[in-house]
Amino acid sequence: xxxxxxxxxxxxxxxxxxxxxxxxxxxxxxAIESDAIGTVYGAKNGIExxxxxxxxxxxxxxxxxxxxxxxxxxxxxxxxRKKLPKxxxxxxxxxxxxxxxVFREYNIRYFFYIGGNDSMDTVAKxxxxxxxxxxxxxxxxxxxxxxxxxxxxxxxPGYGSAxxxxxxxMQEILRDTAVYTVKAVTIVEIMGxxxxxxxxxxxxxxxxxxxxxxLVYLPEVPFDFDNFYADLxxxxxxxxxxxxAVSEGVxxxxxxYVGEGTQSGATDAFGHKYLSGTGKALELAVxxxxxxxxxxxxxxxxxxxxxxxxxxxxLTESVAIGKAAAAYATEGATGKMMxxxxxxxxxxxxxxxxxxxxxxxxxxxxxxxxxxxERGNGVTRECLSYIAPLxxxxxTLVYEGGLPKHFSF
Amino acid sequence: xxxxxxxxxxxxxxxxxxxxxxxxxxxxxxAIESDAIGTVYGAKNGIExxxxxxxxxxxxxxxxxxxxxxxxxxxxxxxxRKKLPKxxxxxxxxxxxxxxxVFREYNIRYFFYIGGNDSMDTVAKxxxxxxxxxxxxxxxxxxxxxxxxxxxxxxxPGYGSAxxxxxxxMQEILRDTAVYTVKAVTIVEIMGxxxxxxxxxxxxxxxxxxxxxxLVYLPEVPFDFDNFYADLxxxxxxxxxxxxAVSEGVxxxxxxYVGEGTQSGATDAFGHKYLSGTGKALELAVxxxxxxxxxxxxxxxxxxxxxxxxxxxxLTESVAIGKAAAAYATEGATGKMMxxxxxxxxxxxxxxxxxxxxxxxxxxxxxxxxxxxERGNGVTRECLSYIAPLxxxxxTLVYEGGLPKHFSF
Numbered sequence: 001x002x003x004x005x006x007x008x009x010x011x012x013x014x015x016x017x018x019x020x021x022x023x024x025x026x027x028x029x030x031a032i033e034s035d036a037i038g039t040v041y042g043a044k045n046g047i048e049x050x051x052x053x054x055x056x057x058x059x060x061x062x063x064x065x066x067x068x069x070x071x072x073x074x075x076x077x078x079x080x081r082k083k084l085p086k087x088x089x090x091x092x093x094x095x096x097x098x099x100x101x102v103f104r105e106y107n108i109r110y111f112f113y114i115g116g117n118d119s120m121d122t123v124a125k126x127x128x129x130x131x132x133x134x135x136x137x138x139x140x141x142x143x144x145x146x147x148x149x150x151x152x153x154x155x156x157p158g159y160g161s162a163x164x165x166x167x168x169x170m171q172e173i174l175r176d177t178a179v180y181t182v183k184a185v186t187i188v189e190i191m192g193x194x195x196x197x198x199x200x201x202x203x204x205x206x207x208x209x210x211x212x213x214x215l216v217y218l219p220e221v222p223f224d225f226d227n228f229y230a231d232l233x234x235x236x237x238x239x240x241x242x243x244x245a246v247s248e249g250v251x252x253x254x255x256x257y258v259g260e261g262t263q264s265g266a267t268d269a270f271g272h273k274y275l276s277g278t279g280k281a282l283e284l285a286v287x288x289x290x291x292x293x294x295x296x297x298x299x300x301x302x303x304x305x306x307x308x309x310x311x312x313x314x315l316t317e318s319v320a321i322g323k324a325a326a327a328y329a330t331e332g333a334t335g336k337m338m339x340x341x342x343x344x345x346x347x348x349x350x351x352x353x354x355x356x357x358x359x360x361x362x363x364x365x366x367x368x369x370x371x372x373x374e375r376g377n378g379v380t381r382e383c384l385s386y387i388a389p390l391x392x393x394x395x396t397l398v399y400e401g402g403l404p405k406h407f408s409f
Numbered sequence: 410x411x412x413x414x415x416x417x418x419x420x421x422x423x424x425x426x427x428x429x430x431x432x433x434x435x436x437x438x439x440a441i442e443s444d445a446i447g448t449v450y451g452a453k454n455g456i457e458x459x460x461x462x463x464x465x466x467x468x469x470x471x472x473x474x475x476x477x478x479x480x481x482x483x484x485x486x487x488x489x490r491k492k493l494p495k496x497x498x499x500x501x502x503x504x505x506x507x508x509x510x511v512f513r514e515y516n517i518r519y520f521f522y523i524g525g526n527d528s529m530d531t532v533a534k535x536x537x538x539x540x541x542x543x544x545x546x547x548x549x550x551x552x553x554x555x556x557x558x559x560x561x562x563x564x565x566p567g568y569g570s571a572x573x574x575x576x577x578x579m580q581e582i583l584r585d586t587a588v589y590t591v592k593a594v595t596i597v598e599i600m601g602x603x604x605x606x607x608x609x610x611x612x613x614x615x616x617x618x619x620x621x622x623x624l625v626y627l628p629e630v631p632f633d634f635d636n637f638y639a640d641l642x643x644x645x646x647x648x649x650x651x652x653x654a655v656s657e658g659v660x661x662x663x664x665x666y667v668g669e670g671t672q673s674g675a676t677d678a679f680g681h682k683y684l685s686g687t688g689k690a691l692e693l694a695v696x697x698x699x700x701x702x703x704x705x706x707x708x709x710x711x712x713x714x715x716x717x718x719x720x721x722x723x724l725t726e727s728v729a730i731g732k733a734a735a736a737y738a739t740e741g742a743t744g745k746m747m748x749x750x751x752x753x754x755x756x757x758x759x760x761x762x763x764x765x766x767x768x769x770x771x772x773x774x775x776x777x778x779x780x781x782x783e784r785g786n787g788v789t790r791e792c793l794s795y796i797a798p799l800x801x802x803x804x805t806l807v808y809e810g811g812l813p814k815h816f817s818f
Contacts, residue, residue, distance in 0.1 A: 012588075016584075016585050016588050045588075045589075045590055048590070072584065073581045073584050073585060074581075074584035074585040074587065074588050075588045078587075078588050078589070078590070079588040079589060080589070080590070081589075164811055164812075167811075167812055168717050168812055168813060169711055169715070171812060171813070171815065172482045172483075172710075172711065172714040172715055172716060172717070173710055173711070173714065175425075175481065175482050175483035175714060175815060175817075176425050176482060176483040176710055176713065176714035177710075178483065178487075179421075179425050179454075179483050179484045179487050179488040180454075180487070180488060180489070180490070181454055181457070181487070181489070186710075204810075204812065205812060207810060208809045208810045208812055208814075209812070209815065210817055211817075295710075297707075297709045297710055297711075298706075298707065298709070300706045300707070301581075301582055301585055301586075301595075301704075301706055302578055302581065302582070302706075302711075304585065305581040305582065305584060305585035306578070306581055307581060308577050308581070308718060309717060309718075311811060313811075388810060388811075391810070391811035391812070392810060392811040393811060394806075394808060394811075397803075399803060400617045401613075401616060401617045401797060401800070401801060402573055402576075402720060402722075402797075402800035402801040402802060402803075403573075403576055403577055403580055403613065403614060403617055403618070403800070404577060404580070405617075406580070406584060406618065408584075408619055408620075
């Protein structure tokens with residue numbers, strides 16, 4: 001295939017992670033190294049920045065800046081949640097033509113989009129549209145999501161760091177809650193509306209330490225309050241301090257979110273229906289049933305932005321997959337999402353490949369039932385073995401005054 | 410003074426911190442080094458363990474174990490919240506006599522208690538009681554609290570690590586919330602019922618970075634909702650993503666906790682009065698007033714147990730103050746609390762001293778009004794300069810499989 005010469009745009013989209021900037025640095029590194037790509041621009045706030053032409057020249061970033069970028073949380077270029085129309089008909093066509101007009105103006109022949117399902121959808125559509133009008137370019141998706149729920153890849157960049165944060169924080173909470181002798185339940189609510197990968201990571205301390213959450217509930221199994229109470233009774237037989245890890249997305253058999261259902265009667269001072277969240281709902285339920293001390297902890301945003309506790313494996317792979325995206329594109333790939341392929345051997349090895357995006361976008365990959373124990377209140381060793389290598393390694397951070405140093409444009 | 414030969418007991422009490430085990434290791438190191446102290450015992454769950462004689466011989470801990478202990482969160486010996494009676498009269502006398510009976514049985518001449526206000530109270534009473542019956546011994550208190558609200562010391566062991574966790578997490582949240590262009594408020598609720606030291610630490614990123622919380626509210630200043638709304642309006646003029654740091658303990662002028670007041674009408678599905686917490690109450694208030702996206706984040710337990718992000722300064726000082734307690738005791742001190750004294754010079758220097766416990770126990774040290782800006786929605790440079798040196802430095806942690814290794818008995 002003949003080389004396609006031109007400039008590149010890279011953008012970030014969707015919710016931030018601790019590793020999405022590492023992937024950005026990888027794409028920039030790959031684009032700078034490539035002799036087919038001239039200037040590499042960063043679009044501010046994803047596809048919105050393409051439309052507004054808020055483009056930053058990234059071609060001259062120094063090694064020091066790129067390294068700092070790799071250890072900076074959130075999306076340094078800014079993010080967006082914009083979705084492109086379903087097809088190119090009638091009025092819908094306008095936005096695609098606007099985007100291509102910018103591509104033509106800047107001689108953009110490469111577009112890299114780092115994001116989740118919605119971003120992969122954007123990549124698929126842009127790739128089809130540019131092909132349909134004969135504008136030669138390469139459109140590539142690079143996945144990121146802490147949820148680890150994208151199909152077609154062994155895991156997603158960003159998941160390993162979130163899993164490491166959750167496992168480490170869970171271990172610390174387990175030590176903390178064990179100091180008293182009074183009967184108490186601690187409920188830790190973990191992100192994951194549909195997939196339980198993040199909550200499963202809370203069980204990782206079991207592999208290396210003498211502490212682990214007593215009960216782990218994922219959204220893949222319907223949540224049953226009576227089973228939950230019975231599970232707690234049994235856990236109290238072992239020790240007075242019971243710790244529960246629960247996905248924000250757990251639902252009862254009738255499909256109602258636990259965070260909505262139990263609280264359906266609650267209203268705030270303004271008369272609003274009060275959605276307390278899953279952890280809070282379980283806290284109230286346990287207080288009512290057992291009358292003991294109960295605390296709920298929502299791990300919240302730090303799960304996706306705690307770059308001070310990023311996984312070195314995750315960051316290294318995130319840079320590599322970004323770099324590979326540039327290499328694949330200059331070699332002719334387009335309309336593809338970059339993927340991780342795990343080796344079959346006993347020791348952890350990861351290869352990088354690219355898959356047609358059409359079969360991947362919008363498919364959700366849940367935790368398989370065989371990774372969850374029969375009772376539905378814990379994960380299996382096999383599940384932990386799958387996650388374990390993804391959290392290994394600690395990056396060397398630069399600190400200033402005791403605070404990690406971040407990069408910003 | 411003649412040397413007092415005998416054995417020692419050390420105990421931990423009150424809420425855990427990331428540095429209370431470092432102080433424990435310091436006391437053990439100091440006791441092992443001293444030729445006056447024979448066996449050093451650890452009492453499980455503080456004074457409860459003395460009464461139950463659940464004592465662990467700590468005299469033979471290895472350097473590796475002690476080092477691991479220094480980097481382990483929570484209280485490795487377990488904690489308690491037991492308070493001793495006010496005086497030694499009548500029935501009250503019994504528990505004091507029981508304790509001294511154990512001291513006699515094990516020839517305990519040294520008692521070290523690591524804890525907060527309640528623990529210092531225990532030290533004061535035990536010191537007075539043993540003196541009153543002529544049982545010669547040295548009773549010493551070593552402070553710990555993330556709240557930094559003990560009187561008589563420049564700061565408390567444990568505060569620096571909590572402050573570092575809060576400042577680092579705040580910086581990450583600031584990066585995360587800045588990625589979108591839509592109007593949004595993020596409210597971060599920080600521990601501190603009466604003193605705002607922890608919340609003040611959230612403003613530390615301002616010293617080194619281009620991000621900082623827009624508004625910081627401490628319990629030392631009455632909280633006013635109208636001022637809050639006006640502060641938000643003004644912050645929105647600068648950028649669409651406004652971040653607020655607020656102490657859990659903020660109260661309106663009539664003394665009602667914000668977390669109680671605003672939610673006073675709310676009940677859960679079981680009809681309980683629903684105490685949502687300060688962050689949640691402000692979240693609902695902002696949603697009602699501005700109709701924009703609002704999120705509240707409660708930093709919760711990790712503030713006191715995130716040892717993976719401990720301050721090296723805090724850990725080093727915590728070991729040193731524990732060690733110094735043993736040295737002071739063998740040299741004759743009793744009924745004292747160990748304290749930090751900051752040097753007057755421009756560069757940070759800390760000395761260790763001991764103060765009579767009677768004047769210290771139960772006094773609360775608030776953030777002085779001059780450390781808070783006039784409007785009451787931020788802290789001054791002087792305040793940040795006071796906190797800044799306490800979070801400096803990162804300990805070298807031992808990891809296994811990507812998780813920090815902890816010590817446990």
